[in-house]
């Protein structure tokens with residue numbers, strides 16, 4: 001299965017987090033983990049907002065929007 | 081007094097619960113980051129403290145930082161009797177992370193915790209039964225399912241909180257939280273066991289978002305919402321304004337007819353009805369603005385709008401989170417500057433705060449409306465749907481925003497060149513769509529009118545009376561031009577003559593540095609004295625009769641779009657940035673720019 005970043009994840013797809021790329025601010029990594037972005041977790045991906053805007057994803061019971069810079073640091077594999 | 085602190089995830093209903101327990105009216109709205117400072121109120125014999133929302137004890141934004149820091153302080157105080165940890169019952173997992181962190185901290189400091197599972201009405205609507213007893217066993221602290229909206233379970237909760245807070249030795253949480261990772265896993269497993277399935281809760285929200293965040297329909301919907309917002313402030317309020325205007329005119333006629341000619345009647349006509357009346361006319365517009373912003377805030381759309389704006393705003397050195405402060409800056413700059421605390425990146429927050437004063441706040445409404453009525457003919461197209469004056473209004477709002485964006489761009493490129501990479505990222509939770517809660521909304525709309533009148537009323541009254549006295553006397557000198565005020569006015573006239581304005585406008589402009597809306601009252605009084613026995617029916621008509629060139633009038637509008645003429649705003653900027661230089665620099669910078677634009681318009685148009 002192919003690994004890609006969350007920024008390029010297909011629209012309306014379930015994806016699994018594989019890794020948070022090293023190099024992000026540790027505070028931000030901590031926050032992402034608390035939001036549920038941990039390796040192995042499933043996400044519901046709704047695609048980018050208007051004007052090529054931030055990514056919209058459902059992580060467990062919340063829908064968040066993540067800017068490009070962050071979404072590109074999250075590696076995922078699409079689920080069938 | 082003993083304290084009870086109320087903390088929890090953003091947008092989980094803390095402030096609504098606070099309002100229900102204290103009877104106060106803190107701002108409640110449907111987006112994360114409404115409360116940005118601690119608010120206290122009396123709850124029986126205790127002091128209840130409402131905190132800004134936080135996702136975690138390790139904070140990312142200023143409002144979170146305040147919440148966490150103050151919570152840590154409160155935990156060490158012997159006065160803190162109890163911690164209420166508010167959870168969104170429909171989103172257990174995401175609220176439990178912070179909830180468990182708070183509980184662990186409380187355990188460490190030997191404080192007692194109660195969990196309030198707010199929004200239980202929604203659980204009920206979805207037909208989900210939450211076993212509070214089992215959950216409270218698992219958590220080792222009491223749990224209550226409540227609804228701050230429908231008051232479901234509130235009386236038991238109230239009782240229990242009061243009893244717990246009174247105990248000499250309240251129960252300390254008993255569970256072991258483990259490290260950060262174990263805590264996250266615990267929150268996950270508890271929510272799987274007790275919570276409602278996310279797909280049920282998010283079904284509606286996601287369906288609406290499929291439209292609202294679609295790249296085509298979402299963009300169009302956003303533009304339409306913004307256009308309707310600004311257009312309707314003018315169009316919907318117009319009939320009400322006409323009503324108030326003719327009401328005041330009628331009252332003036334009746335009163336002066338009753339008193340008869342003379343000095344008293346002159347005073348009432350010029351200063352009271354002409355001065356204060358011409359400003360009361362704008363109360364309906366302010367109410368309409370509050371209503372529409374309130375509807376948007378309650379609906380949950382604002383978080384989407386912030387998302388949609390993020391990419392465009394980032395070209396100007398701003399964040400999507402700048403959108404909400406910018407929008408609320410159209411009502412008043414002061415709460416808007418406070419709301420900038422939710423902006424994750426310090427530099428974007430600073431730029432946002434520095435440009436908020438350019439948003440057309442409601443104090444400018446009277447000035448805009450008056451000058452538009454003077455300069456723009458009243459004409460409608462498409463069967464009254466589009467109104468020329470309404471479009472002019474929209475244009476002025478837009479102009480404020482465009483100038484703010486340009487200034488932001490300049491600031492971020494040339495002045496504030498901090499390292500952009502160390503900035504905190506834009507991450508925003510999208511709340512559920514909700515129908516507006518009409519009762520608090522009505523209260524808020526009425527309160528906006530009241531506070532506008534109470535805030536500006538005394539200043540305007542004082543100024544109009546002063547202007548009338550100085551402008552009316554000496555009576556034997558021959559009118560306004562030779563009055564005391566006229567003599568002072570001619571002295572300051574050279575400042576304003578490059579803008580094409582005579583001294584009467586000069587006086588009104590200088591007076592409006594007390595508060596912008598004073599401009600209308602002051603001008604109303606001046607034209608009232610001048611216009612001898614003319615009816616005060618409309619200040620706009622009086623100005624038209626007096627003659628105001630388009631370029632000059634437009635320049636005057638530009639002046640009001642840009643100039644920072646509000647002492648309270650400057651004080652707030654000073655407090656929030658901790659810098660005198662920024663505050664004073666903004667007043668001077670915007671003042672010079674305003675003067676320059678007005679000069680160009682008056683001489684080129």
Ligand SMILES: Nc1nc2c(ncn2[C@@H]2O[C@H](COP(=O)(O)OP(=O)(O)OP(=O)(O)O)[C@@H](O)[C@H]2O)c(=O)[nH]1
Nearest residue numbers: 090091092093094095096109113114115133199228
């Ligand atoms: N259905 C329902 N809605 C609620 C309840 N409590 C609050 N709300 C709504 O939830 C939204 C957020 O409420 P607030 O009280 O502003 O939330 P908060 O926790 O103070 O939010 P922040 O100040 O941003 O941290 C508002 O739209 C409320 O009307 C509830 O019990 N049931």
Ligand SMILES: [Mg+2]
Nearest residue numbers: 094095114115
């Ligand atoms: Mg609040």
